[in-house]
Amino acid sequence: MNCEAFEAILPDLLRHELPPEVQCEALEHAHQCPACEAEWTSLQHLWQGLQELPSPPDPALVARFQAALTPMSPRAKHPWLMNLALPFAAAVLLLLGGFAAGRSYAFRQIPHEDARLELLHQGRPSDRMLGVALLTQNGAPRDAPSAEMLLDRVEKDPSPQVRLAALEALYLFESQPEVSERLLKSLPHQTNPEVQAAQIELLLALREKRALEALRTMLGNPRLDATVRVRLQKSLAQL
Amino acid sequence: MQDHEHMEQVKAGHPEAMAELYARHHGRVLGYFLRLTRQRATAEDLVQEVFLRMLNYRNSFKSSAPFVPWMFGIAHRLHLDHCNRRTLEAGPEVLEAHADAAADTHHRVEHQSDQELLERALARLDPKKRELLLLSREPDLSYQELAQLMGCSLASIKVQVHRALKELRTRYLELQGGAR
Numbered sequence: 001m002n003c004e005a006f007e008a009i010l011p012d013l014l015r016h017e018l019p020p021e022v023q024c025e026a027l028e029h030a031h032q033c034p035a036c037e038a039e040w041t042s043l044q045h046l047w048q049g050l051q052e053l054p055s056p057p058d059p060a061l062v063a064r065f066q067a068a069l070t071p072m073s074p075r076a077k078h079p080w081l082m083n084l085a086l087p088f089a090a091a092v093l094l095l096l097g098g099f100a101a102g103r104s105y106a107f108r109q110i111p112h113e114d115a116r117l118e119l120l121h122q123g124r125p126s127d128r129m130l131g132v133a134l135l136t137q138n139g140a141p142r143d144a145p146s147a148e149m150l151l152d153r154v155e156k157d158p159s160p161q162v163r164l165a166a167l168e169a170l171y172l173f174e175s176q177p178e179v180s181e182r183l184l185k186s187l188p189h190q191t192n193p194e195v196q197a198a199q200i201e202l203l204l205a206l207r208e209k210r211a212l213e214a215l216r217t218m219l220g221n222p223r224l225d226a227t228v229r230v231r232l233q234k235s236l237a238q239l
Numbered sequence: 240m241q242d243h244e245h246m247e248q249v250k251a252g253h254p255e256a257m258a259e260l261y262a263r264h265h266g267r268v269l270g271y272f273l274r275l276t277r278q279r280a281t282a283e284d285l286v287q288e289v290f291l292r293m294l295n296y297r298n299s300f301k302s303s304a305p306f307v308p309w310m311f312g313i314a315h316r317l318h319l320d321h322c323n324r325r326t327l328e329a330g331p332e333v334l335e336a337h338a339d340a341a342a343d344t345h346h347r348v349e350h351q352s353d354q355e356l357l358e359r360a361l362a363r364l365d366p367k368k369r370e371l372l373l374l375s376r377e378p379d380l381s382y383q384e385l386a387q388l389m390g391c392s393l394a395s396i397k398v399q400v401h402r403a404l405k406e407l408r409t410r411y412l413e414l415q416g417g418a419r
Contacts, residue, residue: 011382011398011401012397015375017381017382043408046408047404049354052354053358056270057269058265058283061265061286062262062265065258065261125284225323
């Protein structure tokens with residue numbers, strides 16, 4: 001083996017992904033060639049270091065995740081989530097909420113409206129996600145004030161993830177008449193294409209005819225993100 | 240029970256099966272995001288979102304395919320989305336401020352362990368190269384799977400990993416020279 005061949009197989013040598021005979025040949029070459037040996041030794045040292053960089057599990061994260069999953073189990077004592085029209089969408093909200101729930105709130109209790117309002121205005125996006133999740137919890141009212149709180153997040157929240165979660169939650173508030181109108185009004189002000197797309201999809205689900213126009217306008221933008229374009233084209237095809 | 244069997248349960252309508260997958264793998268995903276974002280809270284949120292996306296996209300998991308590459312595929316795309324969101328939402332001045340803050344941390348202290356030096360050298364790499372090294376160190380992710388994930392050929396991915404590793408060595412030696 002020459003130096004060039006040795007150099008070419010170094011990535012495989014580092015991962016021990018070579019046939020044994022080729023590995024032996026490569027290492028033999030390294031022993032006989034000071035330059036290749038130095039290269040091998042230094043890169044192997046770094047590679048070893050990369051393998052050993054810690055990625056420790058975080059028990060607190062696991063506990064929060066498990067706490068959030070428990071009520072989703074069909075075998076759970078109180079399968080309240082099964083009552084929701086969109087169990088997996090709600091599961092998604094719960095996961096986010098459950099993550100933040102570990103910080104301060106017992107998830108199965110519906111906090112007072114003030115507490116929900118407080119959460120919705122917290123500094124951390126995951127806390128505001130919890131606020132959104134609590135508004136969709138079984139037993140929580142599907143009323144105008146709750147819809148208002150969610151619409152407020154869609155319009156004002158700085159985090160696109162929170163805005164997306166609020167839009168997801170608004171599927172459960174379809175009977176509230178002001179939802180479509182407010183969503184249409186705020187659509188031109190959304191800066192994130194993913195949020196815009198999600199908002200149009202919600203409007204279409206609410207059978208809002210004016211959303212079609214917004215969808216076509218968005219598709220007419222040549223600078224539209226490719227992933228969002230595909231998603232919107234699918235929505236259009238499904239109509 | 241193996242990872243793909245848990246995932247099959249999730250697909251069959253048992254989201255609680257995700258708990259075991261989370262317990263097994265969240266540490267490595269957290270390490271991946273911590274080193275890419277260098278922000279604990281952001282990394283934790285992204286870990287949650289990876290597992291959340293797995294629930295959302297559970298039907299895209301193929302029983303015959305290994306779980307870890309699928310998981311890192313989701314993590315990789317989520318990181319790209321995260322970077323795009325930051326670019327869109329944070330003005331250039333904010334991004335520069337972040338870069339300055341990161342640079343400041345590079346001027347810290349003297350006596351450091353090899354591991355700390357390596358973490359700092361890694362942080363100095365171009366984000367794409369950093370991600371490539373973080374993924375290539377994963378024992379459950381072959382070069383072939385990494386190539387598919389990154390959308391390039393097997394030969395190309397090996398060359399890229401090799402180059403990234405050499406650059407990491409340069410940064411590491413710079414820091415070692417400055418620190419000792």
